Amino acid sequence: MSLSTRQAALLAKQASRRLATLSLEQRNAAIHAAADSVDQSRKQLLAANAQDLAQADGMLASGEISQATYERLRLTDKKIDEMTRSMRTVADLPDPLGRTLQKTELDTGLVLEKVTCPLGLLAVIFEARPDAVTQISALALKSGNSVILKPGAEVRETSSALMNSLESLPDVPAGAIGLLHDRKAVRELLELNDLVDLVIPRGSKQLIGFVQANTKIPVLGHAEGICHVYVDAAADVAMALNIVDDAKTDYPAACNAAETVLVHEAIAEQFLPKLAERLHAKSVTLRGCEKTRTILGGDKVETIAEDNWHHEYSDLVLAARVVGSLDEAIHHIHEHGSSHTETIVTENAAAAEEFLARVDAAGVFHNASTRFADGFRYGFGAEVGISTSKLHARGPVGLEGLTTYKYVLRGSGQVVRDYHGPNARQFTHKRLSND
Amino acid sequence: MSLSTRQAALLAKQASRRLATLSLEQRNAAIHAAADSVDQSRKQLLAANAQDLAQADGMLASGEISQATYERLRLTDKKIDEMTRSMRTVADLPDPLGRTLQKTELDTGLVLEKVTCPLGLLAVIFEARPDAVTQISALALKSGNSVILKPGAEVRETSSALMNSLESLPDVPAGAIGLLHDRKAVRELLELNDLVDLVIPRGSKQLIGFVQANTKIPVLGHAEGICHVYVDAAADVAMALNIVDDAKTDYPAACNAAETVLVHEAIAEQFLPKLAERLHAKSVTLRGCEKTRTILGGDKVETIAEDNWHHEYSDLVLAARVVGSLDEAIHHIHEHGSSHTETIVTENAAAAEEFLARVDAAGVFHNASTRFADGFRYGFGAEVGISTSKLHARGPVGLEGLTTYKYVLRGSGQVVRDYHGPNARQFTHKRLSND
Numbered sequence: 001m002s003l004s005t006r007q008a009a010l011l012a013k014q015a016s017r018r019l020a021t022l023s024l025e026q027r028n029a030a031i032h033a034a035a036d037s038v039d040q041s042r043k044q045l046l047a048a049n050a051q052d053l054a055q056a057d058g059m060l061a062s063g064e065i066s067q068a069t070y071e072r073l074r075l076t077d078k079k080i081d082e083m084t085r086s087m088r089t090v091a092d093l094p095d096p097l098g099r100t101l102q103k104t105e106l107d108t109g110l111v112l113e114k115v116t117c118p119l120g121l122l123a124v125i126f127e128a129r130p131d132a133v134t135q136i137s138a139l140a141l142k143s144g145n146s147v148i149l150k151p152g153a154e155v156r157e158t159s160s161a162l163m164n165s166l167e168s169l170p171d172v173p174a175g176a177i178g179l180l181h182d183r184k185a186v187r188e189l190l191e192l193n194d195l196v197d198l199v200i201p202r203g204s205k206q207l208i209g210f211v212q213a214n215t216k217i218p219v220l221g222h223a224e225g226i227c228h229v230y231v232d233a234a235a236d237v238a239m240a241l242n243i244v245d246d247a248k249t250d251y252p253a254a255c256n257a258a259e260t261v262l263v264h265e266a267i268a269e270q271f272l273p274k275l276a277e278r279l280h281a282k283s284v285t286l287r288g289c290e291k292t293r294t295i296l297g298g299d300k301v302e303t304i305a306e307d308n309w310h311h312e313y314s315d316l317v318l319a320a321r322v323v324g325s326l327d328e329a330i331h332h333i334h335e336h337g338s339s340h341t342e343t344i345v346t347e348n349a350a351a352a353e354e355f356l357a358r359v360d361a362a363g364v365f366h367n368a369s370t371r372f373a374d375g376f377r378y379g380f381g382a383e384v385g386i387s388t389s390k391l392h393a394r395g396p397v398g399l400e401g402l403t404t405y406k407y408v409l410r411g412s413g414q415v416v417r418d419y420h421g422p423n424a425r426q427f428t429h430k431r432l433s434n435d
Numbered sequence: 436m437s438l439s440t441r442q443a444a445l446l447a448k449q450a451s452r453r454l455a456t457l458s459l460e461q462r463n464a465a466i467h468a469a470a471d472s473v474d475q476s477r478k479q480l481l482a483a484n485a486q487d488l489a490q491a492d493g494m495l496a497s498g499e500i501s502q503a504t505y506e507r508l509r510l511t512d513k514k515i516d517e518m519t520r521s522m523r524t525v526a527d528l529p530d531p532l533g534r535t536l537q538k539t540e541l542d543t544g545l546v547l548e549k550v551t552c553p554l555g556l557l558a559v560i561f562e563a564r565p566d567a568v569t570q571i572s573a574l575a576l577k578s579g580n581s582v583i584l585k586p587g588a589e590v591r592e593t594s595s596a597l598m599n600s601l602e603s604l605p606d607v608p609a610g611a612i613g614l615l616h617d618r619k620a621v622r623e624l625l626e627l628n629d630l631v632d633l634v635i636p637r638g639s640k641q642l643i644g645f646v647q648a649n650t651k652i653p654v655l656g657h658a659e660g661i662c663h664v665y666v667d668a669a670a671d672v673a674m675a676l677n678i679v680d681d682a683k684t685d686y687p688a689a690c691n692a693a694e695t696v697l698v699h700e701a702i703a704e705q706f707l708p709k710l711a712e713r714l715h716a717k718s719v720t721l722r723g724c725e726k727t728r729t730i731l732g733g734d735k736v737e738t739i740a741e742d743n744w745h746h747e748y749s750d751l752v753l754a755a756r757v758v759g760s761l762d763e764a765i766h767h768i769h770e771h772g773s774s775h776t777e778t779i780v781t782e783n784a785a786a787a788e789e790f791l792a793r794v795d796a797a798g799v800f801h802n803a804s805t806r807f808a809d810g811f812r813y814g815f816g817a818e819v820g821i822s823t824s825k826l827h828a829r830g831p832v833g834l835e836g837l838t839t840y841k842y843v844l845r846g847s848g849q850v851v852r853d854y855h856g857p858n859a860r861q862f863t864h865k866r867l868s869n870d
Contacts, residue, residue, distance in 0.1 A: 017769065021793055104814050110803060112813060119825055120795065197825055216651070218826045239848040246850030334452065356843050358456055360555065368545060368846030377854070378547060378842070379539050379864035390554055390632055390839040391653045392826040404825040407813070408791050411803030413674040415681030419812070429814035 003178075005188035009121065009148060009195045011175035016120045016146035018173045024095045030169040031091040031138050035084040038134060041165040042080055048161035049075035049130070056154060065128070065154065073128035073155050083134045090138040093381045096399040097144050103432040107425065109412040111432070116403045118144035119197040123189050125211060127152035127203035133162040136200070137177050139384060141169075143402035148178040148196070150185050152203070190215035198402070200385055205312070220401060222388040224312050224338040225255030227370040230329040230355065232346030233266035239367060240271060240345040241278055244318075246369040247343070249282050253314045255386060256341050256363075256373040260309065260319040262329045268322045269295055275320075276300050284316045291322035309336040326351055330358050337361065339388050341373040341395075362388055362395035438613075440623035444583060444630045446610035448556045451581035453608045455553045459530045465604040466526040466573050470519040473569060476600040477515055483596035484510035484565070491589060500563070500589065508563035508590050518569045525573040528816045531834040532579050538867040542860065544847040546867070551838045553579035554632040558624050560646060562587040562638035568597040571635070572612050574819060576604075578837035583613040583631070585620050587638070625650035633837070635820055640747070655836060657823035659747050659773040660690030662805040665764040665790065667781030668701040674802060675706060675780040676713055679753075681804040682778070684717050688749045690821060691776050691798075691808040695744065695754040697764045703757045704730055710755075711735050719751045726757035744771040761786055765793050772796065774823050776808040776830075797823055797830035 003011065022030075038045070053074060059065040102114040122145050126132040133149055140147035151159035163179045180189065189196065193216040200220045201211040209223045229247050231240045247258035263271055272295050276286060280300070287304040288296065304319055309332070311319070323329045333342050341363035344355040352366040363373040373396060375383025380398030387393050393401040418425050438446065457465075473480070491508060494500045537549040557580050561567040568584055575582035586594035598614045615624065624631065628651040635655045636646040644658045664682050666675045682693035698706055707730050711721060715735070722739040723731065739754055744767070746754070758764045768777050776798035779790040787801040798808040808831060810818025815833030822828050828836040853860050 017793065017795065020795070106807070106812065106814065110807075117795075218653075236848070242848065242850055246852050250850070250852050352845075356845075358452065360452065360455070360552075361841065363842045363844065365844040366846060367848050368844050369850045371851035372541070372545075372844055372846075372849070373842070377541065377851070377862065379541065379862065379866075394839055395842045404829055406796065407798045407808070407830045409798065409800040409803050409807060410787075410791075411801060411807075413671070413677065413802050414807070415677055415685070415804045416806035416812070417681050417685050427812065427814065431814075 005180055005182070005185050006192065006195075008175070008178045008180060009189070009192050012146040012148050012178045013121045013195050015173040015176035016118065016144075019141075019146055019176050020118045020144045022144065022171055024097070026171045027141050027144065028091040030141050030172050031087055033169050034134070034137060034141070034166050035087040037165040037169075038080065038087070038162065039084050041161065042077065044164070045075060045080060045158065045161050048157040051157040052155055059154070069128045069154070073130065073158070075130055075158060079131065083131050086131075087134055087138040090142050090382055093142065093399060096142065096403050100433065101405055105430040105432055106409075106427050107414065108428070110414050111410050113408045114405050115408050116400070116405050119402055119404050120145060121196050122147040122402065123150070123192075123196045123199045123217070124148070125150045125186055125189070125199065125201045125203075125207065127207060128154040129202060130155050130158045130162060132202050133159055137166055139382060139399060139402060140177065141172065143399055145402055146176045146178070148180060148189065150180045150189060153183070156181060187214065190217065193217045202385075218392060219389070220385045220387055220393065220397060222255060222338070222340060222386055224388075225257070225340040226260070226310060226312050226336065226338040227256060227258045227341045228260045228262055228333050228337060228343070229258045229370065230262040230326075230333070230342070230344045231264060231267060231271055232326065232344055232348060232351050233264040234348035234351060235264075235267060235271070235345040236347055237267070237271055237274065241274055243343065243345055243367070243369050244275060245278055245282070247371055248279065248284060248318050249316065250369070250371050252316050254371065256370050257314070258318065258370050259311065259313055260321065260336070262321050262323050262332055263292075264326075264329070265291070265322050265324055268292075272296055272320065279318065282316070284318055286318055286320055288320040289322060292320045295322070312338075326354060330355065333359055333361070340386070341365065341370045343368060343370050362386070440615055440617070440620045441627065441630075443610070443613045443615060444556065444624070444627050447581040447583050447613045448630050450608040450611035451553065451555045451579075454581055454611050455579045457579065457606055459532070461606045462576050462579065463526040465576050465607050466522055468604050469569070469572060469576070469601050470522040472600040472604075473515065473522070473597065474519050476596065477512065479599070480510060480515060480593065480596050483592040486592040487590055494589070504563045504589070508565065508593070510565055510593060514566065518566050521566075522569055522573040525577050525817055528577065528834060531577065531838050535868065536840055540865040540867055541844075541862050542849065543863070545849050546845050548843045549840050550843050551835070551840050554837055554839050555580060556631050557582040557837065558585070558627075558631045558634045558652070559583070560585045560621055560624070560634065560636045560638075560642065562642060563589040564637060565590045565593045565597060567637050568594055572601055574817060574834060574837060575612065576607065578834055580837055581611045581613070583615060583624065585615045585624060588618070591616060622649070625652065628652045653827060654824070655820045655822055655828065655832060657690060657773070657775060657821055659823075660692070660775040660821075661695070661745060661747050661771065661773040662691060662693045662776045663695045663697055663768050663772060663778070664693045664805065665697040665761075665768070665777070665779045666699060666702060666706055667761065667779055667783060667786050668699040669783035669786060670699075670702060670706070670780040671782055672702070672706055672709065676709055678778065678780055678802070678804050679710060680713055680717070682806055683714065683719060683753050684751065685804070685806050687751050689806065691805050692749070693753065693805050694746065694748055695756065695771070697756050697758050697767055698727075699761075699764070700726070700757050700759055703727075707731055707755065714753065717751070719753055721753055721755055723755040724757060727755045730757070747773075761789060765790065768794055768796070775821070776800065776805045778803060778805050797821070
């Protein structure tokens with residue numbers, strides 16, 4: 001507990017070397033032991049959480065934290081049940097390590113394999129979410145990575161109590177799961193690009209933006225989700241209404257909720273009044289371009305400033321724009337979107353395929369709600385985060401986002417000298433598998 | 436030519452959107468047209484190169500550049516032949532785009548595909564290598580990426596002449612291949628992390644280190660290759676001699692050449708004198724630990740400072756250390772290596788597997804020379820670079836290193852609301868393919 005940030009990271013990195021060699025059975029047993037220990041520490045956890053809540057009461061009264069944040073940091077027996085259940089779910093997932101991605105015979109007795117392995121050391125910086133401790137610890141153990149956690153001050157006591165319950169797990173080397181409290185630790189962690197392989201920020205847009213702006217370590221996450229629904233000239237109107245409604249109102253605070261609907265001018269007069277009626281019934285505020293306002297009337301839709309299309313409302317507000325063509329819709333998306341998830345509603349297969357091919361985003365959908373962009377809905381079992389970066393992992397990221405690969409070459413004495421020059425041996429380059 | 440760095444990058448990024456939609460045939464035709472054009476511009480290329488060489492003559496005389504650099508920047512008819520041949524080879528490679536990496540039915544009529552697509556905009560910063568212009572342009576065209584090239588001042592005229600020959604290629608949008616000359620352009624390019632998706636530095640360790648230290652854009656490359664050969668207690672001595680010899684002397688300047696040999700103490704007295712004899716005959720200087728010096732005698736081996744094990748000689752110099760165990764060898768590699776390529780020589784299968792599993796490096800080899808770590812030898816057809824980063828691409832990187840993927844979801848009106856709540860539809864999550 002009195003370790004410096006760098007010392008904790010060094011210890012965790014050393015531990016990661018041993019963690020990487022544990023068998024699947026050992027890693028799963030450690031996860032189950034961790035869940036058991038959390039389960040058996042309920043009293044201590046709830047007591048520690050009561051201390052955090054006492055602090056939070058004051059912050060809630062003074063408006064420093066929101067009611068939603070207060071609810072998030074509050075632990076209950078039911079939440080502890082959910083936490084342990086979700087840990088055990090991770091144990092049930094297939095092994096992300098040791099998968100052969102590619103196998104090639106380079107020559108007789110010289111075989112190359114590309115095999116998945118852990119990244120090494122993860123750093124997780126989060127705010128008022130005690131369940132981040134258990135979820136990330138389980139994901140890290142499963143993927144053979146060490147992890148350093150830096151919780152927000154709001155959950156300081158709860159996080160410490162959770163860590164106590166994770167302290168001695170069978171076969172897990174000391175220091176493999178580390179906790180830092182010091183406020184300075186965030187900046188210090190972000191500077192350890194020689195030790196930390198991946199940072200995962202969990203929390204507000206502000207937190208994620210701060211992390212992205214202040215580190216050279218690769219960041220898994222996304223600061224913004226500005227998703228669009230494009231209602232094409234050839235859209236099925238009932239389907240389009242249903243999809244826009246879902247994309248906006250199912251969970252407006254989610255990153256995969258839609259912020260803007262783009263409507264082809266050929267269908268705008270038919271579609272927009274129906275959309276306004278449906279969304280107004282659900283208390284959604286519309287903000288529209290001039291054409292939208294002309295069609296709906298100024299009382300049904302607020303104006304939107306031209307520089308305000310790149311905006312994540314995370315609320316029951318939807319921007320609306322009439323566009324002249326598919327081309328204009330795609331241009332708007334590239335200009336104002338955040339490359340998260342974009343959907344087209346149309347019965348025109350050619351328009352759909354053009355949209356799917358041309359739009360540059362982590363998710364491109366046809367006739368489906370943007371809300372499907374999610375690791376569980378995609379069938380990944382666990383979601384580590386959603387990435388809008390193009391490198392390493394893009395879109396919803398499952399356990400494989402916590403792995404890398406190495407090339408394993410098994411030979412029988414081969415040297416490169418024999419493969420060049422006048423009597424050079426030839427490589428066979430026989431693909432033995434390509435998973 | 437009078438564009439600012441940002442303007443050039445914006446234009447290139449726009450061009451990349453259209454480039455991404457070209458068919459394989461169009462991209463290959465553009466590469467062949469580029470090769471034809473280079474072929475037909477010989478006179479202009481050699482004339483421009485003569486201007487660069489005139490400058491270089493003075494720099495060579497004053498010692499500003501080495502003879503090796505001078506040779507690299509010099510163009511000949513034979514080099515132009517090689518350049519165009521290597522471009523056409525890229526056209527012959529399989530398409531890296533539009534590959535389905537995974538296909539899952541989420542529900543009836545709702546199918547998710549993970550499909551490869553271009554990264555967008557590459558930036559390539561290189562020194563005295565005119566062939567970088569043609570090679571990278573061909574790789575970028577093949578992978579549907581735009582590229583901005585920033586050549587070293589030594590090849591300014593040659594690069595401009597090469598760019599002229601690549602200016603109007605069939606179906607390739609204007610600005611897709613951009614060239615920057617201004618000395619300030621390097622720093623400016625490195626700041627464009629909102630536009631540039633990947634930077635590829637080609638040149639000296641100093642250049643690569645500078646790029647890595649000064650950008651938030653992901654960098655494809657490696658500053659150092661400090662590779663080890665570990666000669667285990669159970670090594671076949673003749674094989675070990677052959678492998679160490681190859682790893683050190685086949686091409687000492689290569690990043691995959693060995694810098695250090697680690698010898699198990701049980702075999703050291705037998706192995707080291709033979710190694711010294713063999714390597715001395717090839718003018719290799721040995722630098723050793725105290726035990727090595729005791730075995731070989733002080734006249735056969737120089738001393739090495741304890742803080743000098745992390746050193747890339749890139750020359751006919753080899754460090755040697757006697758270790759007490761496999762464990763100590765692995766520890767030395769993690770402490771002093773650069774995670775590039777590490778090899779064990781042993782007849783003991785268990786020791787080999789332990790080494791392959793535990794060593795954290797892009798390449799881990801058994802009974803084979805470190806020199807095999809190379810995109811062509813691995814069978815990738817083209818090598819974009821060798822990466823020691825763990826994210827995105829690790830080890831030798833082929834064309835796929837210039838791609839990312841997106842999730843394409845094809846539905847028939849599905850909304851998420853139907854998949855939660857009391858009468859929730861269930862996802863099928865049926866794996867349709869896993870390439």
